[in-house]
Amino acid sequence: MMRLFRYLTSYKWPITAILVLVFVQSLSDLYLPTLMADIVDVGIVHGDTFFIWKVGGFMLLVAAGGGLCAIGASYFSSKVAMSFGRELRAKVFNQVEHYSLQEIDQIGTASLITRTTNDINQVQQVLIMILRIMVAAPMMCIGGIIMASSKDAKLTLVLAVVVPILALAIFLIARKGMPLFKAMQKKLDKLNLVVREGLTGIRVIRSFNRIDLEKRRFNEANSDLTQTAINVNRIMAALMPIMMLTFNLSAVAILWFGGIRVSNMDLQVGDLMAFIQYATQIMFSLVMLSMIFVMVPRASASAIRINEVLDLHSTIYDRSEPVTQTKTTTPGTVEFQDVTFSYPGAEHPALTSITFTARPGQTTAIIGGTGSGKSTILNLVERFYDVTSGAIRVDGLDIRDLPLEQLRAKIGYVPQKVLLFSGSIADNIRFGKEDATDAEIEHAAIIAQAGDFIASMKGGYEAHISQGGTNVSGGQKQRLSIARAIVRQPAIYMFDDSFSALDFKTDALLRAALKEEVEKNQSTLIIVAQRVSTVMDADQIIVLDEGSIAGMGTHQELMQNCEVYQEIVRSQLTEEEIA
Known part of the structure; x- marks a missing residue:
C-alpha cells in the first residue's frame, strides 16, 4: 500500500497542515488532565475559588483550540483522501485504456471494474483514518505514557504490562484476518462478474428460461462472499472484547494500587485522577490503532490488486525508434x-x-x-x-x-x-x-x-x-x-x-x-x-x-x-x- 502513497507527493502542504493540527490537538488533549489535577490538588484542596475559575477558563480555551484543530485536521484529511482517490481512479482508468485485449482478458472486465471502484474506495477510506488516527494515536499513546510517568513512575508499571499484551492481541488478530480480506476481494470480483453477466445477458436468460439458474449462480457467489465476510468479522469482533477487558482490568489495577499510594501519601488525588485519564487516553489510542488494523488488511489487499493494474503494461505500445519509409506504396495498402x-x-x-x-x-x-x-x-x-x-x-x-x-x-x-x-x-x-x-x-x-x-x-x-x-x-x-x-x-x-x-x-x-x-x-x-x-x-x-x-x-x-x-x-x- 505504501507504493500507492507515492502519489501523495502533490499534497505535501495539506498533509503538513494535518500533521501540525493533529500535533496541536494531541498536545491539547494531553495537557487537559494536568490542568484538572491542578484544580483538584490546589484549587479544591485549598478552597481557592479564583484559581479554579482561572485554570478552568484556561482549560476551556485549550479544549476549544483542540476542537478547532480537530475540525481543521478532519477537513484537510478528507480533502486529501478524496483527491487522492480521484487521482488514483484516473490513473487506473488511463492505464486500462491503454491495455491491449490481451491484458483485459488476463485480468477480466469484472475484476477491473471492482479494482477501479471498490478497491480504490477501500484505500481511500483507510487513508482518511491514517491521516487522522494513525498520526494522532501514537502521539497520544507516547505522550500519555510520558505524562503518566511524570505523575507516578511506579504506577506506570501497570501500563508496562497491559500495553504489550494489547499490542500482541491486535497483531495476532490482524495477521489472521489478512488472508480472508484478500479472499473477500476475489469473491467480490466473482459476484460482480455474475451480476454483470446477468444484466448484460438478460434477454438470453429469459428467452431460455434460465432465471432460476442465474438466481442460483448469484446466491452461490453471494453466499460465498457473505460467509467469508462473517468469518473475517468474527475474527475482528474478538478485538473489541479483548480491548475492553484489558482496559477495565487495567483501570481496576490503577485504582487499586493508586489508592494504596494515595493512602500512603505518595500520590495526590488530583494526580491519580490525571493518571487515570492518561491511562484512558493510552487505551483509547490503542483502540483507534486497532480500528486502523481492522481496515488496513483489507486496504492492503486492495492496494495489491490496484498495483497489479498499474504495474501491468500493455504488450502493444508505440516504439521509440523513428519511423522511416522503407518503400513507396499507395496510401491505404x-x-x-x-x-x-x-x-x-x-x-x-x-x-x-x-x-x-x-x-x-x-x-x-x-x-x-x-x-x-x-x-x-x-x-x-x-x-x-x-x-x-x-x-x-x-x-x-x-x-x-x-x-x-x-x-x-x-x-x-x-x-x-x-x-x-x-x-x-x-x-x-x-x-x-x-x-x-x-x-x-x-x-x-x-x-x-x-x-x-x-x-x-x-x-x-x-x-x-x-x-x-x-x-x-x-x-x-x-x-x-x-x-x-x-x-x-x-x-x-x-x-x-x-x-x-x-x-x-x-x-x-x-x-x-x-x-x-x-x-x-x-x-x-x-x-x-x-x-x-x-x-x-x-x-x-x-x-x-x-x-x-x-x-x-x-x-x-x-x-x-x-x-x-x-x-x-x-x-x-x-x-x-x-x-
Missing part, C-alpha cells in the same frame, strides 16, 4: 507477409502463414467457416494483438513501427458486435470524427442506408439512443455503426461481418454505395462476411479454413479452383443462383 498468430494460452495458432495484399480502390473480402480466423485478421490490423511471426504492413511500413494513434487514424472499423453509446444519433455518428459537420454526418448516413429510418424518428439526427442502442433494431444499429466508420473518411475500411442483420436489398444497396465511395476516395475496403452474396462482387476473395488460406481470387476463379469456397457457395445458394 495493407500487406500480410507470412503472418502467424496464436492467442495467449491457445494450443494451436489462430492464423498460419497468411500472405495477401489489400489494395486501395478495391474490395477485399474474407470468408470462411466459424473459427477460421476471419475476425482475427482485422484485430491484427488494428493492433489489438501483435503477430506471433511475420509482418503486417500499412503504406509499406510495419504497423509495429507506426504510432498507434497514427495507425488507427487511417482505419474505419465496424466490429462484429455493434456498440452504440447513449446520446443522439448525430453524437454516435460523430464518434467517428469529432469535428464532422452536419452535412458529413448526413452523407455518411445516406451511404449506410440509414437516412430513411433516421428521418422517421422523432427528432431526426437528434433522436435519443439509449445505452447500448436498445431502442433501435439490430439492422439499424449496424447501419449507424457503419455510418460512424464512413464519416471518418479513412484510408482503410474494415467491416467485421457488419451486414449480417441487413436484408438482402439493403445489403446490396449499401455495398453499391460503399463501393462507389471507396473508388472515389481510393480507400481500401476489407470485408469479413458469412454470406456469399455479400462477397461475390469483391475484387479479391480470401477463403480461410482452420486459420490458413484455402484459396484466393475472384468469385469465378474460386468456383473453379477452391473446393472450400465451392462448399460454402453450395450451402447458401441454389443451383439457379450459382448458375
Whole structure:
C-alpha cells in the first residue's frame, strides 16, 4: 500500500497542515488532565475559588483550540483522501485504456471494474483514518505514557504490562484476518462478474428460461462472499472484547494500587485522577490503532490488486525508434507477409502463414467457416494483438513501427458486435470524427442506408439512443455503426461481418454505395462476411479454413479452383443462383 502513497507527493502542504493540527490537538488533549489535577490538588484542596475559575477558563480555551484543530485536521484529511482517490481512479482508468485485449482478458472486465471502484474506495477510506488516527494515536499513546510517568513512575508499571499484551492481541488478530480480506476481494470480483453477466445477458436468460439458474449462480457467489465476510468479522469482533477487558482490568489495577499510594501519601488525588485519564487516553489510542488494523488488511489487499493494474503494461505500445519509409506504396495498402498468430494460452495458432495484399480502390473480402480466423485478421490490423511471426504492413511500413494513434487514424472499423453509446444519433455518428459537420454526418448516413429510418424518428439526427442502442433494431444499429466508420473518411475500411442483420436489398444497396465511395476516395475496403452474396462482387476473395488460406481470387476463379469456397457457395445458394 505504501507504493500507492507515492502519489501523495502533490499534497505535501495539506498533509503538513494535518500533521501540525493533529500535533496541536494531541498536545491539547494531553495537557487537559494536568490542568484538572491542578484544580483538584490546589484549587479544591485549598478552597481557592479564583484559581479554579482561572485554570478552568484556561482549560476551556485549550479544549476549544483542540476542537478547532480537530475540525481543521478532519477537513484537510478528507480533502486529501478524496483527491487522492480521484487521482488514483484516473490513473487506473488511463492505464486500462491503454491495455491491449490481451491484458483485459488476463485480468477480466469484472475484476477491473471492482479494482477501479471498490478497491480504490477501500484505500481511500483507510487513508482518511491514517491521516487522522494513525498520526494522532501514537502521539497520544507516547505522550500519555510520558505524562503518566511524570505523575507516578511506579504506577506506570501497570501500563508496562497491559500495553504489550494489547499490542500482541491486535497483531495476532490482524495477521489472521489478512488472508480472508484478500479472499473477500476475489469473491467480490466473482459476484460482480455474475451480476454483470446477468444484466448484460438478460434477454438470453429469459428467452431460455434460465432465471432460476442465474438466481442460483448469484446466491452461490453471494453466499460465498457473505460467509467469508462473517468469518473475517468474527475474527475482528474478538478485538473489541479483548480491548475492553484489558482496559477495565487495567483501570481496576490503577485504582487499586493508586489508592494504596494515595493512602500512603505518595500520590495526590488530583494526580491519580490525571493518571487515570492518561491511562484512558493510552487505551483509547490503542483502540483507534486497532480500528486502523481492522481496515488496513483489507486496504492492503486492495492496494495489491490496484498495483497489479498499474504495474501491468500493455504488450502493444508505440516504439521509440523513428519511423522511416522503407518503400513507396499507395496510401491505404495493407500487406500480410507470412503472418502467424496464436492467442495467449491457445494450443494451436489462430492464423498460419497468411500472405495477401489489400489494395486501395478495391474490395477485399474474407470468408470462411466459424473459427477460421476471419475476425482475427482485422484485430491484427488494428493492433489489438501483435503477430506471433511475420509482418503486417500499412503504406509499406510495419504497423509495429507506426504510432498507434497514427495507425488507427487511417482505419474505419465496424466490429462484429455493434456498440452504440447513449446520446443522439448525430453524437454516435460523430464518434467517428469529432469535428464532422452536419452535412458529413448526413452523407455518411445516406451511404449506410440509414437516412430513411433516421428521418422517421422523432427528432431526426437528434433522436435519443439509449445505452447500448436498445431502442433501435439490430439492422439499424449496424447501419449507424457503419455510418460512424464512413464519416471518418479513412484510408482503410474494415467491416467485421457488419451486414449480417441487413436484408438482402439493403445489403446490396449499401455495398453499391460503399463501393462507389471507396473508388472515389481510393480507400481500401476489407470485408469479413458469412454470406456469399455479400462477397461475390469483391475484387479479391480470401477463403480461410482452420486459420490458413484455402484459396484466393475472384468469385469465378474460386468456383473453379477452391473446393472450400465451392462448399460454402453450395450451402447458401441454389443451383439457379450459382448458375
